[in-house]
Amino acid sequence: MSSAGVSDQSWTGTALVVGAGGIGSAVALELSQRFPELTVLTCGRQGPPDQDLKIDLEDDASLDHFTGALQARGDRLRLLFNCSGRLHGPELQPEKRLKQVNRRQLEQQFAINAIAPVLLARAVEPLLKRDQPFHFASLSARVGSIGDNRSGGWYGYRAAKAAQNQLLRCLSLEWSRRWPQTTVTLLHPGTTDTELSKPFQSFVPAEKLFSPQRAAGHLIDVLVRQTPETTGRFLAWDGQEIVW
Numbered sequence: 001m002s003s004a005g006v007s008d009q010s011w012t013g014t015a016l017v018v019g020a021g022g023i024g025s026a027v028a029l030e031l032s033q034r035f036p037e038l039t040v041l042t043c044g045r046q047g048p049p050d051q052d053l054k055i056d057l058e059d060d061a062s063l064d065h066f067t068g069a070l071q072a073r074g075d076r077l078r079l080l081f082n083c084s085g086r087l088h089g090p091e092l093q094p095e096k097r098l099k100q101v102n103r104r105q106l107e108q109q110f111a112i113n114a115i116a117p118v119l120l121a122r123a124v125e126p127l128l129k130r131d132q133p134f135h136f137a138s139l140s141a142r143v144g145s146i147g148d149n150r151s152g153g154w155y156g157y158r159a160a161k162a163a164q165n166q167l168l169r170c171l172s173l174e175w176s177r178r179w180p181q182t183t184v185t186l187l188h189p190g191t192t193d194t195e196l197s198k199p200f201q202s203f204v205p206a207e208k209l210f211s212p213q214r215a216a217g218h219l220i221d222v223l224v225r226q227t228p229e230t231t232g233r234f235l236a237w238d239g240q241e242i243v244w
């Protein structure tokens, strides 16, 4: 039995970890250590030389190629964990006020934080089997909760994560009818020490800043507890439900 009390026996086949950044790399390592029977593949657009499958989530041709590459491998997919995302970049800063909101930055935020996860689901759907369990998890963020938004700011990132939540909630409902063994879960990792959070860590108390390894452990604990009956939820690292 795993630490979460779920039988490890069912965790066989192939796990795809998409976006092997800070959290994604730790998730891939944790999965391979916890479930030795699972073949864990990391997928991204550049990444380490040992990256298994190339994919640029903002490029339709690359998504199509990804489907073809998976079909050619003949993998039995057990799990896909989308750990990609973006908060800031060379020409992208989270907005503090309305004046800083602009079309280009909103499009950048939506491209990876909202549109990419649902297109990734579309890319792997041809590999699903009606009688085989499949977990689809994607990293969202608590700040994407509309009900929990008490401080404003970060317009684009918040809105894109909220849009991801809605898109994947739709997916969970459709898949529960068409692929009854699937689960779709939106996860908040907690503030984690990665490149993404680095510029914003000064406001975070040390005990609330997780290492990627700790975040990965929590996230997998939550994920392995999901069943088709609990599909379509937005959960924090400790398993608590987050208001949409």
Ligand SMILES: NC(=O)c1ccc[n+]([C@@H]2O[C@H](COP(=O)([O-])OP(=O)(O)OC[C@H]3O[C@@H](n4cnc5c(N)ncnc54)[C@H](OP(=O)(O)O)[C@@H]3O)[C@@H](O)[C@H]2O)c1
Pocket (backbone or CB within 6 Å): 018, 019, 020, 021, 022, 023, 024, 044, 045, 046, 047, 055, 056, 057, 058, 083, 084, 085, 086, 087, 112, 139, 140, 141, 142, 188, 189, 190, 191, 192, 193, 194, 195, 196, 197
């Ligand atoms: N860290 C936190 O405190 C925190 C808190 C709440 C939520 N989250 C969420 O957790 C997720 C992972 O964040 P992280 O902290 O691990 O960030 P990270 O270290 O910056 O990793 C992000 C990953 O996304 C990949 N990515 C971005 N655009 C891509 C594209 N077009 N195609 C393929 N891959 C792409 C990056 O790859 P490249 O190297 O190619 O750019 C990178 O591997 C994000 O969704 C983030 O919003 C993080």
